[in-house]
Amino acid sequence: MLRFMTLGPSGSNHEFVTARYLKFHELEDKASVELVLDFDTAAKAVINGDADYLIQVAVHPSTTEIVAKFRKHLFVVDAFVSGSKDMAVVTRIDVEQPKSLALQPATRDYVDTEGLQLIPETSTASVAEGLLSGKYESGLTYSSLAKDYPSRFRLDEIVGTVDDPWIVYGRQRLSEGKVVTWRDSPAGRAYQSELKQAAR
Structure with a gap:
């Protein structure tokens, strides 16, 4: 089982979006979610191996601190956009x-x-x-x-609902210092569509 951590309490938007993310990756039955009341605790748990991944909304006040403070041991491994609860x-x-x-x-x-x-x-x-x-x-x-x-x-x-950016952290750096995205993403398709319209 993969172990994910995110912000509680139970019923939080973080729990809601984490469940959507796991469902998208077909991990509902292959992952557990533990709720914490602060991201510092969650970051340390991932670094220490007590959890595998941490999911955090990018607009949370502690995001900058988490990225900077733990940058040598905790890495951004994925990012996605999700609507919130109403x-x-x-x-x-x-x-x-x-x-x-x-x-x-x-x-x-x-x-x-x-x-x-x-x-x-x-x-x-x-x-x-x-x-x-x-x-x-x-x-x-x-x-x-x-x-x-x-x-x-x-x-x-x-x-x-509000569309927010979300960050997934893990112990292993996956980007290798490169841009991690894909050309056929919804944004990528929108760019190409706008270019085609402008060329007409």
């Missing part, structure tokens, strides 16, 4: 006008946060947990929370 600003029904908004900092510019006290959380899933426990008035999290608990929450602003 997201929205979810607010408690008993709060008419929220004064604060809990969010994962990388999602801050998805909505207008002017005039709100921002409460940083480690993941979008932990924002949902905070809303469920009554800790937060409002949060940028999964829209399914309001659908699952319609008597407790409402949708104040729908964000929808």
Whole structure:
């Protein structure tokens, strides 16, 4: 079994996207996924051989630190694009006008946060947990929370899915210092299509 690590808690967008990635590579029955609450712990686990790979969204605040700090022992072995779970600003029904908004900092510019006290959380899933426990008035999290608990929450602003870049790390450097991509990728096909249209 291959061992993958990614950011929890259970139900996180990282868990959701990691499952999609494993399914794409037909690894659902050949890999396990362990959830952690910080990427530093996950990086060290891969380096020490306690896990094989780590998956991280490229826009996470700790990405630069992970790439730089562990560069001699942890390598980017793959990258891909995936849509997220449907997201929205979810607010408690008993709060008419929220004064604060809990969010994962990388999602801050998805909505207008002017005039709100921002409460940083480690993941979008932990924002949902905070809303469920009554800790937060409002949060940028999964829209399914309001659908699952319609008597407790409402949708104040729908964000929808967001296409993010994702990074896969491993112990062995696979790029050999070269560009790792393929000409027949969706982007490669779009480039060629635009060139053909421009040549007409």
